[in-house]
Amino acid sequence: MAQSRHETPASILIIDDHPLLRRGVAQLLELEDDLELVGDTGEPAEGVRLAGELDPDMILLDLNMPGMDGIQTLKALREADFAGRIVMFTVSDHEEDLVAALRGGADGYLLKDMEPEEMVRQLRQAALGRMVVSESLTALLAEALRNQRTAPATPDIHSLTQREREILRELAAGLSNKLIARKLDITEGTVKVHVKHLLKKLNLRSRVEAAVWAVQEGIDR
Amino acid sequence: MAQSRHETPASILIIDDHPLLRRGVAQLLELEDDLELVGDTGEPAEGVRLAGELDPDMILLDLNMPGMDGIQTLKALREADFAGRIVMFTVSDHEEDLVAALRGGADGYLLKDMEPEEMVRQLRQAALGRMVVSESLTALLAEALRNQRTAPATPDIHSLTQREREILRELAAGLSNKLIARKLDITEGTVKVHVKHLLKKLNLRSRVEAAVWAVQEGIDR
DNA sequence: CGCCAATAACCCCTAAAGAGGTACCTCGCA
DNA sequence: TGCGAGGTACCTCTTTAGGGGTTATTGGCG
Numbered sequence: 001m002a003q004s005r006h007e008t009p010a011s012i013l014i015i016d017d018h019p020l021l022r023r024g025v026a027q028l029l030e031l032e033d034d035l036e037l038v039g040d041t042g043e044p045a046e047g048v049r050l051a052g053e054l055d056p057d058m059i060l061l062d063l064n065m066p067g068m069d070g071i072q073t074l075k076a077l078r079e080a081d082f083a084g085r086i087v088m089f090t091v092s093d094h095e096e097d098l099v100a101a102l103r104g105g106a107d108g109y110l111l112k113d114m115e116p117e118e119m120v121r122q123l124r125q126a127a128l129g130r131m132v133v134s135e136s137l138t139a140l141l142a143e144a145l146r147n148q149r150t151a152p153a154t155p156d157i158h159s160l161t162q163r164e165r166e167i168l169r170e171l172a173a174g175l176s177n178k179l180i181a182r183k184l185d186i187t188e189g190t191v192k193v194h195v196k197h198l199l200k201k202l203n204l205r206s207r208v209e210a211a212v213w214a215v216q217e218g219i220d221r
Numbered sequence: 222m223a224q225s226r227h228e229t230p231a232s233i234l235i236i237d238d239h240p241l242l243r244r245g246v247a248q249l250l251e252l253e254d255d256l257e258l259v260g261d262t263g264e265p266a267e268g269v270r271l272a273g274e275l276d277p278d279m280i281l282l283d284l285n286m287p288g289m290d291g292i293q294t295l296k297a298l299r300e301a302d303f304a305g306r307i308v309m310f311t312v313s314d315h316e317e318d319l320v321a322a323l324r325g326g327a328d329g330y331l332l333k334d335m336e337p338e339e340m341v342r343q344l345r346q347a348a349l350g351r352m353v354v355s356e357s358l359t360a361l362l363a364e365a366l367r368n369q370r371t372a373p374a375t376p377d378i379h380s381l382t383q384r385e386r387e388i389l390r391e392l393a394a395g396l397s398n399k400l401i402a403r404k405l406d407i408t409e410g411t412v413k414v415h416v417k418h419l420l421k422k423l424n425l426r427s428r429v430e431a432a433v434w435a436v437q438e439g440i441d442r
Numbered sequence: 443c444g445c446c447a448a449t450a451a452c453c454c455c456t457a458a459a460g461a462g463g464t465a466c467c468t469c470g471c472a
Numbered sequence: 473t474g475c476g477a478g479g480t481a482c483c484t485c486t487t488t489a490g491g492g493g494t495t496a497t498t499g500g501c502g
Contacts, residue, residue, distance in 0.1 A: 161448060174430035176488065188488095190450050196490065206458095207489075209395035211429045215436050382478060397458065409458095411480050417460065427488090428459075 009036040010127035013054055015047030015073065016040075016062035016089065021112070025060065028116050035123055044073040051082045058127055061106075063090030063097055071097075074104045087126050098137060108132035159201050167194040171207055172214035230257040231348035234275055236268035236294065237261075237283035237310060242333070246281065249337050256344055265294040272303045279348055282327075284311030284318055292318075295325045308347050319358060329353035378438060380422045388415040392428050393435035 012035060016022050022040045029037045039050050044065055051059060059077065063070035074086060087108035088101045101109050108126045110119065111134040122132045160168065170180040177195065181188040195207060204210050233256060237243050243261045250258045260271045265286055272280060280298065284291035295307060308329035309322045322330050329347045331340065332355040343353045378386065391401040398416065402409040416428060425431050 163449065171429070172433060174425070174427055174433060176427065177490095178488080186449090187451060189452060192488095192490070193450075196492095199490080204395070206395060206397065208392065208429050208432045212393060212395060212432050212436050215433050384479065399458080407479085408481060410482060413460070414480080417462095420460085 011056040013056040014060040017042040058085040172211040232277040234277040235281040238263040279306040393432040
């Protein structure tokens with residue numbers, strides 16, 4: 001199976017709390033002369049340290065680990081200025097995890113139940129700089145993309161006018177447009193206009209999202 | 222104006238950070254032999270202490286004070302097992318304040334701009350154990366009552382079924398019923414049923430309230 | 443002076459939400 | 473064995489929400 005490449009093999013570090021799985025990957029990679037396992041650990045913190053020390057071309061990172069989880073580790077690696085490829089390696093087929101990983105700067109997201117040959121193929125692609133995602137997740141990926149806001153992940157309260165903030169506060173208190181109108185002594189239609197504008201500015205898709213955002217930002221009260 | 226009563230006068234403590242206003246009340250009460258000012262302070266904390274020391278029949282409590290505000294002071298007094306009457310004394314005609322005060326265990330809510338005679342009349346009523354609220358606030362009071370949930374102020378997550386919690390989580394993430402249905406692989410109608418049930422159990426009136434509640438309770442994630 | 447942002451109001455129209463009801467199936471428990 | 477709770481699905485009907493547009497007024501601001 002080993003396809004020879006001209007250059008030096010891609011160095012790989014694996015961070016995964018399952019020893020057996022680490023060994024499995026090690027054996028798999030031994031068969032490939034263009035992929036070389038240079039380190040492995042079950043400790044996220046140790047993994048971050050090793051990343052700095054070994055500076056591998058690629059890190060295979062488990063998403064589900066005790067203590068610091070994969071996403072945190074991912075962030076820690078990026079904050080430690082690790083510039084190589086980071087491929088998440090997990091059993092989770094949840095959209096949230098996928099999205100969190102990619103948003104967190106992962107270059108790939110592979111499921112652990114994939115076939116070894118497929119695994120090698122994907123790792124090779126990743127080493128070449130391509131973003132890889134398990135095929136069975138393409139639907140999820142599409143879904144995530146569709147659900148995604150196109151703009152700033154951090155909308156800004158300051159982009160709202162005084163009135164819009166006022167409307168948002170009431171909205172987050174659970175009031176309907178009609179009740180907001182009554183309270184602020186304007187018509188329901190006007191409230192709707194403000195809500196519409198505020199949703200557009202914050203790039204949210206419903207009053208529920210607006211309410212949740214407002215609460216989390218502490219806009220209420 | 223002083224109307225003689227048979228028994229001992231009602232002892233009153235005033236907690237208000239405006240010295241002038243305290244003096245004004247003092248003078249007013251001096252004219253009445255059934256109402257007796259036994260202490261006054263501009264410091265909320267000092268007020269709580271005095272309440273324990275003097276054990277007055279009634280406390281006139283300013284709602285807007287620097288540091289510990291009126292509502293906090295109110296709670297502190299009740300927690301210190303002050304069992305007498307507590308009448309809030311304020312310039313605020315906001316429904317939120319009124320509601321917070323009454324919910325917090327206040328026995329009255331009087332506006333500072335009222336006429337002295339009216340003031341005395343109301344205090345006398347309060348001393349007799351009646352709940353008093355400035356007349357100009359009756360409309361607000363009615364509104365607050367109407368907006369009020371009839372049941373537990375603290376709905377319980379545990380009253381929900383597993384499925385309902387699941388639905389709530391998604392709804393708090395901002396998903397529409399249709400999207401929740403798609404995600405959980407059930408029909409939109411079924412999602413609606415769950416939402417309906419969960420709203421009833423939590424005694425909430427809209428998905429927005431449910432979402433806000435869920436977020437505040439940390440149900441999400 | 444004209445222009446723009448903010449506010450308010452109204453139009454039309456579709457989609458989403460919520461209340462009420464019935465029905466069916468499965469499980470566990472008395 | 474029956475009964476209730478939970479889950480699913482479907483029905484009807486009303487209200488609410490949200491997108492699109494136009495219009496008008498007010499207050500700065502160049």
